[in-house]
Amino acid sequence: MPSLLPALVAASLFLLSEGSSDQVSSNENSSSDHCDGGTSGFGAFSREDMQALQYDLAWLGYYLESAYGTWNDATALALEGFQDDHGLSPVDGLPGPDTLKTLDSVIASQP
Numbered sequence: 001m002p003s004l005l006p007a008l009v010a011a012s013l014f015l016l017s018e019g020s021s022d023q024v025s026s027n028e029n030s031s032s033d034h035c036d037g038g039t040s041g042f043g044a045f046s047r048e049d050m051q052a053l054q055y056d057l058a059w060l061g062y063y064l065e066s067a068y069g070t071w072n073d074a075t076a077l078a079l080e081g082f083q084d085d086h087g088l089s090p091v092d093g094l095p096g097p098d099t100l101k102t103l104d105s106v107i108a109s110q111p
Contacts, residue, residue: 050075053075055067082102
């Protein structure tokens with residue numbers, strides 16, 4: 001089982017850098033529906049964006065917790081599982097642009 005330490009450290013640093021529990025940041029800029037592109041290479045996730053991400057991961061069977069819209073270990077694990085199952089690299093549990101693009105595509109293909 002991959003270590004969650006890098007994802008947890010990154011998520012903690014993102015939360016601290018934002019100064020708000022209502023936002024989580026990714027270290028990768030994204031144009032996905034799930035986040036708005038930020039400045040300085042960070043994409044800021046609002047609580048609603050994170051909740052939508054958790055709902056999508058839950059719909060696909062990866063996220064098994066309540067979708068409160070806050071970053072947690074279960075979100076990182078769900079993203080790692082999704083990344084691994086879809087051949088994405090790196091498998092880091094972070095919602096980067098390739099992960100979000102693939103997630104959007106998979107969700108769109110669901111009946």
